[in-house]
Each structure stands twice: as C-alpha cells, then as structure tokens.
Amino acid sequence: MGSLSIPDTRKLFTPLRIGTLTLSHRIIMSPLTRKRCPAGIPGPLVAEYYAQRATPGGLLISEGMMVSVMAGNMHGIPGMYTPEHIRGWKVVTDTVHAKGAYMACQLWHCGRFAVSVQLGGRQPLSSSATNIGVVNAFTVKGRVPTETAKEMSGDDIKVTIEDHVHAAKCAVEAGFDVVEITAGNGYLCDQFLNSKVNLRTDDYGGSKENRARFTLELLDAIIAAIGPSKVALRFSPWGTVLMPLDADPISTFTYVLSEVEKRGIAYVCLTQPRTDLFLSEDVKRENLRKAVQEGSGYDGTNCFEEVEKGELDAITFGRWFISNPDLVEKIRLGMELTERTIETTYADGPEGYTDYPVGEAV
Numbered sequence: 001m002g003s004l005s006i007p008d009t010r011k012l013f014t015p016l017r018i019g020t021l022t023l024s025h026r027i028i029m030s031p032l033t034r035k036r037c038p039a040g041i042p043g044p045l046v047a048e049y050y051a052q053r054a055t056p057g058g059l060l061i062s063e064g065m066m067v068s069v070m071a072g073n074m075h076g077i078p079g080m081y082t083p084e085h086i087r088g089w090k091v092v093t094d095t096v097h098a099k100g101a102y103m104a105c106q107l108w109h110c111g112r113f114a115v116s117v118q119l120g121g122r123q124p125l126s127s128s129a130t131n132i133g134v135v136n137a138f139t140v141k142g143r144v145p146t147e148t149a150k151e152m153s154g155d156d157i158k159v160t161i162e163d164h165v166h167a168a169k170c171a172v173e174a175g176f177d178v179v180e181i182t183a184g185n186g187y188l189c190d191q192f193l194n195s196k197v198n199l200r201t202d203d204y205g206g207s208k209e210n211r212a213r214f215t216l217e218l219l220d221a222i223i224a225a226i227g228p229s230k231v232a233l234r235f236s237p238w239g240t241v242l243m244p245l246d247a248d249p250i251s252t253f254t255y256v257l258s259e260v261e262k263r264g265i266a267y268v269c270l271t272q273p274r275t276d277l278f279l280s281e282d283v284k285r286e287n288l289r290k291a292v293q294e295g296s297g298y299d300g301t302n303c304f305e306e307v308e309k310g311e312l313d314a315i316t317f318g319r320w321f322i323s324n325p326d327l328v329e330k331i332r333l334g335m336e337l338t339e340r341t342i343e344t345t346y347a348d349g350p351e352g353y354t355d356y357p358v359g360e361a362v
Contacts, residue, residue: 008332011308012315015057019229019266021102021177024057026307026314027328029321030269031061031106031180031234035076035138035346036353040066041088042078047095048354052325056100061269061316062089064108064182067167070125070160071109071188073118074138076346080105080167086174093175104178104232105171107164111188112149112197113242117141123150125160127192127214128199132242137346151200160188161218168222172230178266180232181219185271186242189215190235193252196244208248212256219263228264236271269316272297300331325358335360 016023036046050060065080066072079085089105096103112126115136126149135143152160168179183189191197192214198205204213215233223231237253238245246252260268298315306312321327323340330337338360344352 010304012304013332016314018059018313019178019232021059021266022057023059023102023314025055025328027058027303027331028314028316029053029058029060029327030316030318031063031182032318032322033063033077033346034322034353036348037076037078037088040073040077040079041084042092043088044091045350045354046088047092050092050103051095051099052354052358053321053327054096054099054101055328058101058328059104059178060096060101061104061180062092062106062176064106065167065171067107067109068160068163070114070119070122071163072114072138074110074114074136075118075140076348077108077138080107080170080174081163082170086170089171089174089176097175102177103175104180105174105176106180106182106234107167107171108182109160109164109188111191113146113187115139115144115147117144123147125150125152125156126188127152127197127204127211130191130197130199132186134242157204157214157217161221164218165221165225168226168231172226178230178232179222179226180234180269181215181222183215183233184236184239185234186236186239189218190239190243193246193256194243195247195252208252208255211252212259215256216259219260219265223263223265229266231263231265232267232269233260233265234269234271239271267313300334300337303331322352323356325356326360330360 012027013025016026053060063078065078068081093103112124112130112132113136114124116122118139124147129148129151131148132146135145137143171179192204193211195211198211203210205211235253237249298317299320303315307315317327319340320337323338324330338356341352
C-alpha cells in the first residue's frame with residue numbers, strides 16, 4: 001500500500017486534532033455492522049479486517065457494540081460489557097495501534113429494534129410503548145417481527161445509563177482511544193429525542209429539553225467516568241430510518257447540539273440525510289430504498305469541498321470502506337473505487353469482508 005508521507009496540501013489530508021488525538025488526515029471510517037462476531041466476541045478475522053483499513057494517524061470507528069443484553073443481544077453483533085469482550089477487542093485495538101492508527105468504540109443500544117427472542121423473553125425497551133413495525137434479521141432464529149416496546153421506567157433509565165458507563169470503561173480497558181455514543185439512526189437515544197416516537201409525559205418527554213434529557217444524562221455520566229476528551233456522539237438529525245422525522249428537527253437538534261458543545265467532547269458526527277426532507281413520505285421511502293440498494297453520500301470525488309471551505313472538519317466513509325481497504329490512498333490518488341458486493345455485507349467468514357483487494361493504490 002502506498003505511503004501517506006507524500007505531501008498533499010488539500011485540507012482533507014492535513015492534520016486534525018480531536019480530543020487528545022492528532023489525526024494525520026481527515027478520512028474516517030464510519031461504524032459498519034458486519035455480523036462477524038460469533039457469541040458477540042471478535043476473533044482474528046475481525047482484527048485482520050480493521051488492520052487492513054488502518055492508516056498511520058487515521059481513525060477507525062468500530063461497528064456498534066451492545067452495552068448489555070437488553071441493548072439488543074443481536075446475533076453476530078459484538079458486545080462491550082464482559083471480560084471476554086474486553087480481551088477480544090484488545091487484540092483488535094493492539095493490531096490497529098501497531099499500524100499507527102487510532103480506534104473509537106461505538107456503543108449501541110437499539111431500544112425498540114430489539115426483540116424478546118434475543119432478550120431471554122423480556123420486552124424490548126424504548127422511550128414509549130411503540131412498535132417500529134419492521135423485522136429484526138439479526139437473531140438466532142432469522143427474521144423476527146419487532147414488538148411493542150416497554151416504556152422505560154425511572155429504574156430502567158438509571159440501569160441503562162449505568163450499562164453505558166460500564167461499557168465505556170470496558171472500551172477504555174480494551175484499548176480504544178475514543179468512545180462514541182450512538183444517538184441517531186433510530187436507536188434508543190434517538191427514540192427519546194424524536195417527538196413522534198417519544199410520547200412520554202414525564203421529565204423525559206414533551207419539550208425538546210425533556211426529550212434531550214436522557215441523551216445528555218447518559219453523556220454526562222460517561223464523561224464523568226472516562227473524561228470528555230475520550231467521548232464522542234453520533235446524531236442523524238434528518239434521518240428517517242426506523243422512525244418518522246421529528247416534528248421540528250431544527251429546533252430539537254439546535255438545542256441538543258448547543259448543550260453537547262458545552263461539554264467539550266472529542267467530536268460530534270452528523271450522518272447525511274438519506275432522503276429529501278421536502279418530498280412526500282412515499283417518495284422519501286422510495287428514495288431511501290434506492291439509496292440502500294445503489295449507494296449515496298460521499299465518494300472519492302465529492303469529499304473535498306466542504307472540508308476545504310471549513311464547513312466540516314472531516315468526512316466519515318461507510319460503505320466505501322467495506323470494499324476498499326486502501327480507501328484513503330485511493331482517494332488521495334484519485335483512483336476508481338471498488339463497488340461492494342451487497343450479498344456478502346452480512347455474510348459469514350472472509351468473503352466480502354477481508355478478501356477485497358488490499359494495496360491496489362501503489
């Protein structure tokens with residue numbers, strides 16, 4: 001693989017300080033569920049996968065990791081709450097660090113997307129008693145319809161925050177440089193933030209301030225445990241995946257982001273909208289279907305301008321990192337990117353995982 005030592009004056013390839021880390025370039029690997037962790041524990045194949053995509057001074061964000069059994073306990077999806085999880089991921093982070101790269105651990109609680117068959121028969125948790133009305137394919141029994149979630153009690157909220165704090169401490173012990181909290185994409189924090197899903201009438205529902213309370217309390221608890229410089233958040237303000245669009249996303253996220261900014265955390269990542277906000281719901285759903293099948297977002301040609309103008313500090317790439325282990329060098333050299341094979345995204349073993357060509361950019 002080519003070296004990043006060749007000077008490149010484009011801002012995408014200049015250093016960036018986040019928390020206590022200094023990145024050598026601004027192309028970051030997004031969290032990507034790959035379903036390659038039997039019993040929730042990564043093995044040598046996972047270490048190889050991340051090492052292939054590591055570059056000196058680059059940042060990789062891990063796939064989402066369950067913070068507890070109640071967080072989802074999905075088949076093939078990793079966890080971050082037991083000694084076995086810590087030992088397994090320590091091998092991965094050591095391998096990534098040996099390549100000179102950094103790694104963030106994304107913590108994940110899927111809320112109402114969980115299903116009781118994975119939770120020992122217990123009802124999934126959410127901000128309110130709602131049902132997404134889709135299927136969860138990440139179970140030992142295959143595709144299972146989602147169920148009506150239990151509205152979380154005060155005790156449920158307290159335990160869930162404690163679970164996140166424990167998982168964050170485990171992630172630091174496992175060698176991760178940053179802990180990223182999943183607060184978007186229709187999962188638990190998003191289920192509290194979203195006015196169409198959060199139907200509560202207590203201190204965690206109603207106003208934007210109340211709906212943001214769970215996320216901010218969770219954030220503060222993790223900051224208290226591991227320090228703000230090791231904490232990050234991911235939001236999807238315009239996302240309509242697994243939930244309807246918030247009634248007033250500008251107001252909701254202006255408030256929550258202004259509060260997050262006061263905490264001085266390492267970074268905030270905002271995912272791109274996958275649908276046009278000004279189209280009808282039917283058209284947005286159709287566009288989303290096409291986006292999932294055909295791909296969208298940043299590629300090797302459209303990722304420079306916003307960073308150059310200072311509108312964004314960095315760009316995170318998801319699907320392109322699946323099929324281009326040497327994505328950073330390909331973008332730097334203007335090379336054509338390899339398309340992924342959709343059928344093997346969630347398959348087992350190395351096919352579609354570690355067998356994409358490495359070192360094409362030379």
